[in-house]
Amino acid sequence: MASLELLLIFTLISGVIAYLVGKVHPKTGSILTIIVSGIVFASLAYFGLNEQLLTKVSYLPYISFIQTPLAIFFGVLVSFVFFMVSFFNPYFIDKYTYKAVYSLLYLLSLAGIIGIFFTDNFMTLFFFFELVVWSSLFLIPLGRDEEVSVWYFGFSVFGSFALLSAILLMQSVTGTFDITTGLQAVSGFNRLSVFILLLIAAFAKLGAFPLHYWLPKVLTDSPDPVTSIFSGGLEKLGAFIAVLGLVKLVPTGFFIDVMDMYLTHYILAILGSLTIIGGTVMAIRQDDAKKLLAYSSMSNGGYIIVALSLGSSAGISGGLYHIIAHAIASTAAFLAIGAVARQTNTTKMSELGGMLHKMPITYMVYLIAIISMAGIPPMGGFISKWLIFQGVINKGLILVAAATFFGSIGSFLYVFRPLAALFLGQELPQFKETIKEAPIVMLIPMVILSLLNIVTGVYPTNILAYINTLLVDLNIVQLDITRWTIVGTNGTLNPALIAVMFALGVFIAFIIFISLKKSRKVELMDTYTAANFIYTEELLHYSVDFYAPIERLYEPYIHFMKKFYQALANKVREVGALVKYYIFTSKPEVATFFIMLVIAILLWGDLV
Amino acid sequence: MSIVLLIAVPLFFAFLGIILKKAAPYFLLLVSFFNVLALGFISQGAIVIGGYSSFYGIQLVLNSYSLIGLYVVNTLFFVIVAINCFKHKKLSPILLISLAGLNGLLLTNDLFNLFVFMEIAGISAYLITTTTKDPKSTFNYLVLGTIGSSFYLLGLIILYAMFGVLNIRILGNIIEGVVTNKAAVALPFLFIFIGLGVETKLLPFNSWVKGILGKSNALTGPLVGAVYASAFAFVFGNLLRYLFVFSESLLLIVSILLVATILIGEAMAYASTKVREILLFSSIAQAGVAVLVFALGYYTWGTILIALNGFSKLILYLVVNIAVDQVKSDELSALKGLFVNNKLIGAGFSVATLSILGLPIFAGFIVKMNILVAMANTPKFFFVGVILLASLIEGIYFIKLLINFWFEQDQAPRVKYSYVVIYVTLVIALLITVFGVYLEPLNSIHSTLNLVKGVVMHG
Amino acid sequence: MMINILIGFGVALFGFVLQTSLGGINRKIIGRLQKRYGPKWYQEFLDIFKLLSKRAISHGWLFDFGVIMALGGIIATATFMPVTNSIVAFPNYDNFFIFVYLIAVGMLGMAMSASGSGNPYASIGVMRALTTMLAYEVPFMIVILTIIKLTGTSSITGIAEFQQLAGNNWFMIALPLGFIVSFMALMGMLGKKPFETYIAPAEIASGPMVEYGGKQLGMLFIMHEITVFIEVSLFVHLFLGGAENILIFLLKYAAVYTLVNLISNVYGRFKIDQVVKFFYKWPLLLAIVQAVIAVYLGWVI
Amino acid sequence: MLLYASVLLIVIGLYGLLTNRNVIKIILSLNVLEIGLNIFIITVGFLDLEEAIAPIITLQQRASVIVVDPLPQALVLTAIVIGVGTTAIGLSLAKKMYDKYHTFNLDEMGEE
Known part of the structure; x- marks a missing residue:
């Protein structure tokens, strides 16, 4: 479907159909979500990337569409996440109290997403924004804890209202709801106010400090597929608003010469840094794998804020690339954890161990995802982090750089924890017999996402080229890329070369390994125990309080925001x-x- | 058909009902249904009782504004009566009188006549609220209601002494034209404001609400919370539109009172753990919003807001009160999981709530957005901020309410809803959704209301 | 391209040989310092080849896979490392961040393999290694930021040449505070006392290494030697002005490594939280002060 | 003079409402308030016309006689009736409260 309007109507109607079908047979209803989100994604991707989407509106009054590179960028990405996650729906639908409604709300959120990204009118944008808020709101309590959705609603609506105030202010000054002209026409102090309000909205949606409080709660306690949707998709709405505010609407204000940026942007970068640090520090101390990844999402949101506030081509393209890389990686990671949760009914790392032996594919998916999340080559996360570092160092933002480095190294810590405690280590007896690898349909999206993680890390050229067209649209100098390299301001990166060298290195190591004497396979319990005899797996499994020594250092200080909001x-x-x-x-x-x-x-x- | 019939027929049957006790409930049902039907046949215009000139006589005006009010009030009244009339047979004549009073309130264009109808509606409300078996609250209501109407009377007499006219529109025009020092009329207007404020539940004149709505049953809850609230809001709107002239200090006081009503009302609702209290405090805040919208001069959207709120509140009070009557507790924890066994009711309730919160694809969104856009363009950003802040708090506790109702921990309460209630809820919910998506009707109401600003003055 | 790749692997091999020899020599030096004879200088080669030839145990496929990934990742990293200004496999691509992050793949492989062995000591060791990394990397990276900002390039050869062009005004002298910080960070990177908490043989039985033997341990030894080579030569290029020819490189390299070893041998061991506290107190502050002085105020000696 | 008396009555009524906790006394205060109001309404018609007579149509219509404004008097009639109605309901509520709590004092009934 090339017409955005038809796509929107199609999604809405299929939502209702999925509900009706789901009333009779919940599983079929949820399978419909796969088909519909697949169609939406395919249409947006195929027609969008060829700039062939039809924006003409003939049935829906008051709604108008526009096709911008930014909209296509976000639309394709988020609908892709919805598509990938929808494969999980049939397997989780039995766990929900309201099975049919789940499919309805899922598709309603998707419809809202289309509306948000492709409209050219601020009021329509707000309409869909709120639609997404409440339709996703009722997805959350289908999971573990109902009260969480109240926090989500509170912060989300706070953000929405900031957005609304910005819209109203802009409209009262410029007399138009049109996004492009409105953002251009507003000037002076109003421009600053609109900027601040938009950024509040972005922060609330992105879960950035100090409006982050809901994010870890929601990501922890919603149903597993919904968590992935939030982390990979809905959170990116904040990024979209942030792009509108930070890039399209640059307020004039106090300019810091030595950093070559506006004070407002610098403050945002600092807030982004605090988000990074907060997310990292909190992620390190979590026992629940989902919560850990939730805080990592928060910290990555901080990277996006920092990157976008830099305002340089390296910064913004890094931020946009990070949006993609993080969406793919965190969706994959959450799906992997979700797959484990489905098989074991828990995501607590202290209760799990050795899942690797029964779920090797899930493990590999998680491994690839965390390599990307930690920004290690040859995965997508490295490219974006490299670009962001380029931007940060260019501006000479010392404190921000310290935070980004901290977050980057800290991410090694926290992503490793589930790897070690949940997948590796001793295989706990209660999981030895009962657990199987996730069903094949659930593996499909996970494998696809893993491949994409690698592709984005090895051959980012196409995406960066698209980001470049987007930068043209945003009036920003393009990033200098060639077929294989990215030329930053202080260095050149050749991701493919790194990947090739890595592959060759591993090949050499493999040759060395294989040419030496074959090893003897032993049981996991057959380990060095300093002359003690231990026969219970739990005693040989190090997973509780993994980072206790470092946690102790900051534990007393972490609850101040929680206390503030309470x-x-x-x-x-x-x-x-x-x-x-x-x-x-x-x-x-x-x-x-x-x-x-x-x-x-x-x-x-x-x-x- | 004459508009007097809307008042006269209920009154007549009320007295007939006192004589024919057995038939009274049927009278009630028939008359309230008749009133809804009759609205379709009544032509708009103004008449003066007794054939005096409109300067002296009691003038009743039916324009599209009061027509909307009548539709809302009569429909809601009919629905409530249809659900309740056989449970409270003794009350039938009183209910009829209250219907007459409410219709009179909406129709009259005479300040003193308004007072009379206020008292008629008020006295019948006192009597109706005795069904909650809590004389203390009713007494409090009575005392405050009487004080309020006394102040209203005082205010109108002062105005009469100053200008010699009681016709609202004429008086308004005279004050607009003659009075240069607005502070001179501030006191009577404040008296009138207080008098109506008591009935409209504005802070701090509204302490009666807690006793009445906090202990309501399936009759008094919807009646006082939805019907009376919308009727008095319409009256307030009418007066604010045609009569009120604000001096600076009066406007300041009124603004402070309204802002306090809105914000503190939401805060109180947020602080409550009892469902009925949550609803009543939130309706205080919403009354504040409605009056504020009128006071700032956005009459058309204010009208639609009141109408919409009336219907939404009906669902809320109805559903909650029926549940409370059966569960015998209105603690949120006791009602947790209410909708697990009543999904249709739950759907309707959720739609009404989301509409009140102003979330999209429901009519509330359209109304709220239009009000906010109008405010922003005036520009009155302070009030935009107040309303948004209030909506935020409101959203939080309403969503908490919804989540609690939809998801149970261990044992969901078993509540039976009659089919009438279910149908009513669903139909209203459907309408709210339809109006939220299909904007033509609301826009046409908006434009007709705009057209009739110049009012019929002759009769 | 083929030639470049071969040069790269040549560098890796060179690094291995260099560091293994130097490691042996250093053992000798330390031995002399402690009034013993110390082993022969090629003792480390002997150790490695002996290990490689032995039959070992394996705890499953990941145990082996992790080792391969570790060695492969480190070899790949080493191929990007310049030795002198001219001996560099991929000119322009010897980006600083590649070393920081690509080296992490190797580390991750090793950590994964160690945790996969199912021995809690290994996991504790990995935990400590990562914690130590969190401690030293941030101050170190801030110093690097200063350098990149000053030189305008993140290419290692670029930075080295910058110092040479400025009349051998090494950053060691130009950024004295940064140098001190980086030197401490280097000690942490190399896992030398007082920052050797994550190996702590007597405490957690060599931590990550606890389960290994035979060829796996041999490969990890190779990996370790190359890692040390990468880190020390990174330091040489960043702070000591790089090297015009191989002799100077060897000299500087030996000096730095020996110095680190000498210092390390007079210290005890920090507890892990002390490591973090230590790095986030003075080194971080000094690094920031240095960065502010150099970047914002422009005071560079 | 009458005007001041009426205002005084209103104030007394309000004072009574503010200070009394006894149901009967509250109703009495309300009545005082209402009486004050009613007198106030009457005085409105008299304000400028001290010598005017009541607006009663007699057989001998004299053009020279000044009649006070009849409207307030009509209003007062209505107001009195309403006041009586309210008082009646108030008293009946008072009786109900006495039946329920065995006291007329609001304080002794207790909150909730």
Whole structure:
């Protein structure tokens, strides 16, 4: 379907059909989500990348579409994530209380995504934004904890309202809801205000500090496929808004010469840095694999903010590439953990171990994903991190650089923890017999994502070329790329060469290995135990408090944001309770008193 | 058909119902249904009772504004009556009187007549609320209601003493034209504001609400929470549109009161753990929003907002009160998982809630957006901020409510809803959704309301 | 291209031989320092070849795969390392970040293999290694940022040539604070005392290495030697002005490595949290001060 | 004079409402308030016309007689009726409350 409008209507209607079918047979309903999201992705990718999407609107009033490289970039990416994750739906549908509604909301969110990215009108954008908020909102409580969705809603709506305020402000100044003209026409102090409001919206959606509080909760407690959707897809809405704010609308303000950037951007970069540090530090100490990845998502959101706030071609293309790389990698990682969760019903690392032996493919998927997340070549994450480092170093942002380095090294720590505690180590007896590899349909998206992780890391040229066309659209100098290399400002990268050398290195090592004497295979329990005899697997499995020594160093300081938000909630509650106590009595004299008071104030005001 | 019939027929049957006790509930049902039907045949215009000139006589005005109000009030009333009339047979005449009073409130164009209808509606409300078996709350309601209407009376008498006219529109025009120092009329307007504020549940005049709506049953909850609330909001809107002139200090006080109503109302709802209290405090805030919208002069969208809120609130109060009546508790924890066995009701309730929150594909979104856009263009960003902040808090506790109702921990309460309730809920939910997507009807209402700004003055 | 790749592997081989010999010599030097004879200078070669020829045990496919990945990753990293200005396999591509991140593949392979052995000591060792890495990398990277910002290139040869062109004004002198920080970081990188917490033979039985023997251990030894080569020569190029010819390189390399070894032998061992605390106190502060001085204020000696 | 009396009554009524916790006294205060209001309404018609007579149509219509504004008097009639109605309901509620709590004092009934 080349027409965006038809695509939108198609998605909505299939949502309803999936609901009706799901009423009768939930599994079929969820299979429909695979088909529909596949069609949506295929249409957007095929027609979008050829710039052949039809924007004409004939059935839906008040909605208009536009086809920009930015929209296609995000649309293809997010619909791809939806498509990939939808393969998991049939396997998880039995766990939900409301099976049919799940499919409906899933497709409703997808429809909202199409609307958000492809509209040229801010009001329509907000419409779909809110649509996505509430349709995804009800997906969350199908998982482990219902209260989480309240936090999600709170922060999400806070962000939405910031967006709305920005829209209203822009409209009142420029008189138009049109995104492009609106962003161009707003000027002066209003421009700054719009900028700040847009960025609040972006931060809330992206889960960046200090509006990050919901993200780990939601990603931990939603159903496993939904987690992947959030991390790989919906969170990227924030990135989209951030691009609108940071790149399309550059406020004029105080300019820091030595850093070659605006103060506003620098503050954002610092906030992004805090997000990186916060996410990293928190991820390191989690026991729940999903929560760990959730915090890593937060930290990667910080990278995106930092990258986009740099404003240089290396920075922005790095940020955009990071959006892709992280979407692919984190979706893959969450899906892998989800596959484990489906087989074992837990994601706690302290309860798992040795999954590698029964789920080798899942393990490889996770391994490749974390290599990318940690920014290690030859995976996609390396390219984006390299570009971001280029940008950061060019501007000479010392503190921001420190945070990005910290996050980058810290990511080695936290991604390794599930690897070691969950997949590796001793194979726990309770999983020895019962666990099988995930079903083949679930493996399809995971393998595809893994291949993409590698492709984005080895041959990024096509994507970077597309990002370059996008940069033209955003009025930013293009990144200098050739077929095999990326030319940064202070160095050249040849990802394919790295991959080839790595392959050759591994080949040589393999030759060495194979040409030497064959090893004797021994059991996992047959290990060095310093002359003790240990027969229980748990005692030989190191997974609880993995990073205890380093956690101890910062443990006392981590809860301040949590305390802040809970205090805020309590304050609101206190105000309410106070007024309730003082005004809402069953005694008439109280109200009489207030009436008199109001009259007295008026008289006093008029007399004075 | 004359518009007087809308008031006269209920009154007549009310007295007939006192004589023919057995038939009273049927009268109630028939008359309220008749009123809804009759609205379709009544031509718009103004009439003056007793053939005086409109300067002296009691004028009743039916324009598209009051027509919307009548439709909302009568429809809601009919629905509530249809669900409840055989449970409270004794109340039938009183309900009829209250219907007459409410219709009068919406129709009258005379300040004193408005007072009379206020008292009629009020007294019948006091009597209806005695069904909750809590005389203390009712007494509180009565005292506050009386104080409120006394202040209203005081205000209108002062205005009469100053200008010698009680016709709202004429008075408004005179004040607009004659008074140069707006502060001179600030006091009577404040009295009137207070008087209506008590009924409209504005902070801090609204302490009666907690006793009445916090202990409501399936009759009083929807009636007071949805019907009375929308009727008085319409009246307030009417007065704000045609009569009120704000001096600076009055506007300041009113703004502060309204902002406090909105924000503190939401905060109180947020602080509550009882479902009925959540609903009542949130309706306080919404009343504040409606009055604010009118006070700032966005009459058309304000009207639609009240109408929409009326229908949404009906669902909310109905569903919750029926559940509370059966579960015998209104603690959120006791009602957890309410919708697990009542999915249709749950769907309708969710739609109504999401619409109140102003989330898209529901009508609430359209209304809220239009109000906010109008505010931003005036520009009144402070109030935009207030409404958004209020919506945020509102969203949080309503979503908490919904999530609690949809997902149970161990044992979901068993609540039976009659088919009438289910149908009503679904139909209203469907309408809310349809109006949220298909914008033509709302826009046409918007434009007709805009057209009739110049009002019929002669009768 | 073929030639370049061959040069690359040549560099890796050269690095292995160089570091293994130098390691042996250093053992001798340390031995003398401690009033013993010490082993022969080629003792390390003997160790490795002996290990490679022995029949070993394996804990499953990942145990072996990890070792292959570790050695392969490190060899791949070494191929990018320049030896002198002219001996460099892939001119222009000897990007600093490649060394930091590609080396991590090797590390990851080893960590994975070690954890896959199912021995808790191994996992603890890996945990400590990663924690140590978190400690020293950040100050080190900030210093590198300063250097890249000053030279305008992240190519290792580029940085070395920059120093040579400036009249052999090495960054060791130009950025004294940064040099101190980096030297500490280098000690951490090489796992020398007081930062050898993750190996700690007496405490956690050599940590990651605990389960290995035979060819796997031999390959890991090779990997370790090449890793040391990469890290030390990185230091030589970044702070000591690189090398115009191979002799100078050997000289500088030997000097740095020996110095590190000498210092390391007079220290005890930090606890792991002390390592983190240590690096995030003075080195980090010094690195930031150095960066501010050099980048924002432009005061470079 | 009458005007001040009415205002005084209103104030007394309000004072009573503010200070009393006894249901009957509250109703009484309300009544005082209403009486004050009613007198106030009457005085509105009299304000400028001290010598005017009540607007009653008698057989001998004299053009020279000044009649006070009849409207407030009509209003007062209605207001009195309404006041009576409210008082009646109030008293019946008071009785119900007494049946339930055996006291007229709001404080002794307890909150909730």
